[in-house]
Amino acid sequence: MNDRRIFGLETEYGVQHWHPEGRRLSPEEVARYLFRPVVEWGRSSNVFVENGSRLYLDVGSHPEYATAECSTIDELLASDAAGDEIMRELIAQAEERMHADGIEGSVYLYRNNADSAGSSYGSHENYLLRRRSEYRRLTEALVPFLVSRQILVGAGRVVPAGVWPEGQGQAHYAFSQRADFVQEGVSSSTTRSRPIINTRDEPHADASRYRRLHVIVGDSNLSEHTHLLRFGATDLMLRMIESGWPLGDKEMPHPTLAIRRASHDLTGTAPLQLRDGAASALELQEHYLERAHAFVERHGAHHDRVDQVLDLWEEVLEAVRSQDTSGIDTRIDWAIKLRLLEDYRARHGLDWSSPRLAQLDLAFHDLARGRGLFQVLLERGRVDRVIDPAAARRARTEPPSGTRAAVRAAFIRRARERQLAYAVDWTTMKLNEHPLHVISMKDPFDTSTTAVERLFDGVVDPA
Numbered sequence: 001m002n003d004r005r006i007f008g009l010e011t012e013y014g015v016q017h018w019h020p021e022g023r024r025l026s027p028e029e030v031a032r033y034l035f036r037p038v039v040e041w042g043r044s045s046n047v048f049v050e051n052g053s054r055l056y057l058d059v060g061s062h063p064e065y066a067t068a069e070c071s072t073i074d075e076l077l078a079s080d081a082a083g084d085e086i087m088r089e090l091i092a093q094a095e096e097r098m099h100a101d102g103i104e105g106s107v108y109l110y111r112n113n114a115d116s117a118g119s120s121y122g123s124h125e126n127y128l129l130r131r132r133s134e135y136r137r138l139t140e141a142l143v144p145f146l147v148s149r150q151i152l153v154g155a156g157r158v159v160p161a162g163v164w165p166e167g168q169g170q171a172h173y174a175f176s177q178r179a180d181f182v183q184e185g186v187s188s189s190t191t192r193s194r195p196i197i198n199t200r201d202e203p204h205a206d207a208s209r210y211r212r213l214h215v216i217v218g219d220s221n222l223s224e225h226t227h228l229l230r231f232g233a234t235d236l237m238l239r240m241i242e243s244g245w246p247l248g249d250k251e252m253p254h255p256t257l258a259i260r261r262a263s264h265d266l267t268g269t270a271p272l273q274l275r276d277g278a279a280s281a282l283e284l285q286e287h288y289l290e291r292a293h294a295f296v297e298r299h300g301a302h303h304d305r306v307d308q309v310l311d312l313w314e315e316v317l318e319a320v321r322s323q324d325t326s327g328i329d330t331r332i333d334w335a336i337k338l339r340l341l342e343d344y345r346a347r348h349g350l351d352w353s354s355p356r357l358a359q360l361d362l363a364f365h366d367l368a369r370g371r372g373l374f375q376v377l378l379e380r381g382r383v384d385r386v387i388d389p390a391a392a393r394r395a396r397t398e399p400p401s402g403t404r405a406a407v408r409a410a411f412i413r414r415a416r417e418r419q420l421a422y423a424v425d426w427t428t429m430k431l432n433e434h435p436l437h438v439i440s441m442k443d444p445f446d447t448s449t450t451a452v453e454r455l456f457d458g459v460v461d462p463a
């Protein structure tokens with residue numbers, strides 16, 4: 001069994017300008033300010049940066065950072081944290097320029113999944129698969145796992161009255177931000193129909209050998225442990241499916257209904273319809289965890305955080321089962337947020353319908369240090385970390401070392417040292433002045449920089 005996989009995480013951010021009296025800029029205007037320095041050095045609002053990751057502004061107003069290809073979860077956590085840092089730097093520069101233009105107020109940056117206008121934006125996971133795996137079977141087998149996974153790794157949401165059950169229902173707290181926006185199970189469209197898995201076949205690699213699985217159902221997570229569980233458990237699921245490990249026949253005929261039911265039921269016990277019978281989110285996850293334990297016992301752990309993933313998986317299920325989240329409320333997003341809101345609710349005697357709670361929910365996702373509520377908990381040591389903060393700081397400029405991202409970063413560094421314009425995507429790189437010398441990187445595990453050296457030492461600076 002090949003033990004290595006590529007992971008990547010794409011995060012779309014929400015931005016908002018706030019001014020107590022003056023005119024507030026629209027999110028589109030804010031995004032344009034944010035990307036001005038990017039356009040100045042990269043000549044585009046779609047660039048690859050020095051750590052090998054992609055930074056861009058699509059149509060609309062949600063800046064996106066896509067981590068470089070990572071071959072371990074630790075690399076992924078670091079590369080992802082670097083994205084938040086880059087966005088903070090862009091915010092600081094944008095505010096300076098705005099103030100220079102006479103526009104007062106502050107820019108808020110949110111790592112969440114819905115704005116006040118009711119539109120949703122994503123947190124997309126990417127997993128490398130071998131082409132030979134039966135893709136259709138794999139995605140079908142993954143859907144019930146992904147539908148129930150939100151009880152592990154949802155980011156938590158204050159739900160206003162009238163949302164669930166649809167058109168009615170009291171205000172309450174739910175596991176997931178994204179669940180109510182999901183419109184399909186497995187489909188090739190991302191924006192129009194918002195599926196759980198997007199099947200558009202863009203492997204960003206040798207298409208005869210690889211596929212890229214694009215999971216777009218996840219919430220934007222904040223805590224490193226929640227990311228660890230999200231990627232660690234999903235990777236274990238993929239390994240089990242790829243190796244034909246028996247997972248039982250858990251086909252889910254109505255995933256969009258099931259995902260809503262599971263999200264709005266904090267007990268984890270609401271029955272979700274399967275093709276044969278029904279199972280709750282808790283039962284489904286207990287089943288997958290039992291299978292994963294047996295799988296790891298048979299095949300051994302394939303990386304050094306497998307035991308931690310399995311333990312955390314069990315701890316979260318135990319918390320849901322016992323309705324006691326005190327064991328996970330420093331590690332799992334929905335539980336961290338729930339504790340904060342419950343404390344506030346108790347102190348002020350508030351009902352879930354209070355607008356104060358919806359504001360705190362939003363403030364939880366504010367990325368500003370010293371202001372965003374999750375950031376403050378982190379700074380006060382009330383949230384546990386997985387990686388050394390120094391590793392996250394290094395990842396701002398350094399690529400993950402085990403993938404072609406290292407080659408891309410070497411190319412970008414040398415091009416920028418010489419102030420040469422370049423064009424890069426996930427699999428190719430070239431200098432605009434030397435359009436015939438395209439470097440192709442079809443194998444995401446290839447870390448050889450020979451072609452980059454040949455280009456710069458042989459073509460750009462021949463001896």
Ligand SMILES: Nc1ncnc2c1ncn2[C@@H]1O[C@H](COP(=O)(O)OP(=O)(O)OP(=O)(O)O)[C@@H](O)[C@H]1O
Binds near residue numbers: 006054068204212213
């Ligand atoms: N071969 C691969 N297998 C798995 N993940 C990959 C592979 N190549 C790149 N990735 C990761 O996939 C993500 C691609 O991000 P990007 O935003 O470009 O996604 P996209 O789906 O191609 O495009 P868009 O968001 O514009 O629709 C990155 O996080 C990257 O690290």
Ligand SMILES: [Mg+2]
Binds near residue numbers: 010064066
């Ligand atoms: Mg993207």
